[in-house]
Amino acid sequence: MLPTTSGRIDLLAQAHGRSTAVGLRADERPDFSPLSHIALRELLDTNHALFAHARPVMENLHAQIADTQSLVLLTDSAGVILHSIGDADFIEKANRVALCTGVSWAERARGTNAIGTALASGQAIAVHGPEHFLRANHILTCSCAPIVDPFGRTLGALDVSGDPRGFSPHTLALVRMSAQLIENHLFANQCAEALRLRFHAHEECVDSLFAGLVAFGPDGGLIAANRSAQFQLGAPFDALQHQGCDALFGMRFGELAQQAARAPGATFRLTLSTGVRVLARCEFAEAHKTAVTVAPPAPAARMRAPDPDAITFATLDSGDARMAAVLERVAKIRGRDLPLLILGQTG
Numbered sequence: 001m002l003p004t005t006s007g008r009i010d011l012l013a014q015a016h017g018r019s020t021a022v023g024l025r026a027d028e029r030p031d032f033s034p035l036s037h038i039a040l041r042e043l044l045d046t047n048h049a050l051f052a053h054a055r056p057v058m059e060n061l062h063a064q065i066a067d068t069q070s071l072v073l074l075t076d077s078a079g080v081i082l083h084s085i086g087d088a089d090f091i092e093k094a095n096r097v098a099l100c101t102g103v104s105w106a107e108r109a110r111g112t113n114a115i116g117t118a119l120a121s122g123q124a125i126a127v128h129g130p131e132h133f134l135r136a137n138h139i140l141t142c143s144c145a146p147i148v149d150p151f152g153r154t155l156g157a158l159d160v161s162g163d164p165r166g167f168s169p170h171t172l173a174l175v176r177m178s179a180q181l182i183e184n185h186l187f188a189n190q191c192a193e194a195l196r197l198r199f200h201a202h203e204e205c206v207d208s209l210f211a212g213l214v215a216f217g218p219d220g221g222l223i224a225a226n227r228s229a230q231f232q233l234g235a236p237f238d239a240l241q242h243q244g245c246d247a248l249f250g251m252r253f254g255e256l257a258q259q260a261a262r263a264p265g266a267t268f269r270l271t272l273s274t275g276v277r278v279l280a281r282c283e284f285a286e287a288h289k290t291a292v293t294v295a296p297p298a299p300a301a302r303m304r305a306p307d308p309d310a311i312t313f314a315t316l317d318s319g320d321a322r323m324a325a326v327l328e329r330v331a332k333i334r335g336r337d338l339p340l341l342i343l344g345q346t347g
Contacts, residue, residue, distance in 0.1 A: 008125060011117065011123065012112060014121070015107060015116075015117040015133070016112050018107060018120065019107065019108075019111035019112055019133040024108075024111045026111075026133060027135055028134065030097075030098065030109065030134060032098035034098070034100065034101065034103045040082075043076060043080060044082060046076075047076050047082060049189070049190075050074070050082075050147065050186070051082060053189065054083070054158065055074075058083065058178075060178070061158075061175070061178045064174060065160060065162075065174070066087065069087055069089060069093075069165075069166050070086060070090060070160050070161065070166065071091070071094055071160070071161050072084065072160055073160070074156060074159075075115055076155070077119065077153075079106035079109075079115050079119055080103070081101050081102065081103055081104075081105065084099075084100065084101060090162060090163065093139065093163070094161065097136055097139065099140070107120045110134060111134045112131065112132055112133035113132055113133070113137060113140075113142060114127040114143060114159055115144050115157050115159050117144075118144040118145060118146050118157050119157055123146070124144065124145035124176045124179070125144060125172075126142065126143040126172045127140075127142050128141045129141060139164070140162070140163075140164070141164040142160070143159065143160050143161075143171045143175045144157050144160075144175065145157065145172075145175050145176045145179035146179070147179050148183060148227070149183070149186055150186060150187040150215065150224035150226065151223070151224055152225075152241075158175055158178055158179045158182065160174070180209060180210075180226075180228075184209065184213065184226060187215075187226050190224070191224050194215035194216060194217065194223065195215065195257060195282065195283075195284060196213065196214065196283040197213070197216070197280055197281070197282055197283070198211045198213050198280065198281055199212045199214075199229075199232070199278040199280035200212060201276055201277065201278050202279075203267065203279045206281060212228045212229035212278075213226040213228065214248075216253060221241075221242040222240055222242060223242070225237050232272060232274070232278070233272060233274065248273050249273075249280075250271040250272075250273075251270060256282065259282070260281075260282030261284075264284070265281065266281065267281045268281070
């Protein structure tokens with residue numbers, strides 16, 4: 001969840017307190033020294049999975065905020081920048097404050113800043129201009145969300161930093177959604193061999209970015225949960241870990257597997273430990289599929305003839321240059337399971 005206005009003020013106050021406690025001064029110039037090329041390559045190798053899943057999401061995020069004098073940044077768990085994508089006209093300004101690969105933006109080195117404070121607090125946060133502890137960073141406005149793996153460990157952070165004059169209140173929401181998408185991709189990859197359950201109180205959200213995702217071990221204990229699952233179950237991962245399926249969802253693990261085997265891909269109702277009724281669907285790993293009798297898949301739906309009245313990108317292109325540019329960006333991400341935020345009267 002995003003912090004409330006009062007919660008954000010508290011986070012900033014705590015960050016300033018930590019900055020002072022480690023001996024930083026607001027007027028000092030930070031250390032701009034980046035890692036060596038060899039050290040950066042080793043760090044990228046260590047964070048290969050994070051980088052691989054984050055890069056396409058970063059490209060999509062940058063496409064949505066292009067021409068706003070901003071950079072999209074990915075860091076490791078210590079706040080070292082691993083990768084950046086940005087507008088050419090802002091890169092020079094970013095270089096003046098060492099907002100570039102191989103440089104650490106940990107709070108203990110840079111004071112209050114979106115990257116360091118998001119990692120220190122575990123919460124998404126925006127830090128604007130003079131809210132930064134170091135005066136050297138007052139030329140920035142930054143929105144950052146931590147990225148955690150399916151097992152509750154912080155892997156890094158996703159950040160958008162830019163000129164304060166180009167600040168949009170929607171940026172933090174975009175960053176948070178993009179971080180959640182990276183987390184869900186990591187979940188699908190790292191829990192591919194487990195029996196997985198996706199769920200939400202609203203049926204239309206079961207297949208969305210906002211679905212709760214959990215994975216069970218062979219004994220039926222919960223071994224992974226994404227942010228949405230933790231929110232819906234009302235507890236952090238540490239409190240949910242290894243709890244049984246029956247305690248969390250009101251159904252024994254064996255019954256859950258049999259239910260999914262009888263009707264692969266079908267949604268069914270469960271009651272969470274919080275009392276909330278949700279729609280759910282199981283996703284089987286191959287190991288689980290061989291352990292139960294799985295019904296044959298339903299016949300593929302017949303292909304429909306093209307609808308002559310369907311609205312296509314071509315029908316939306318009215319000749320307006322700005323609309324054409326938007327359509328070109330949307331076409332690039334079509335079918336890639338990436339979030340798109342539409343603003344304005346038509347959004």
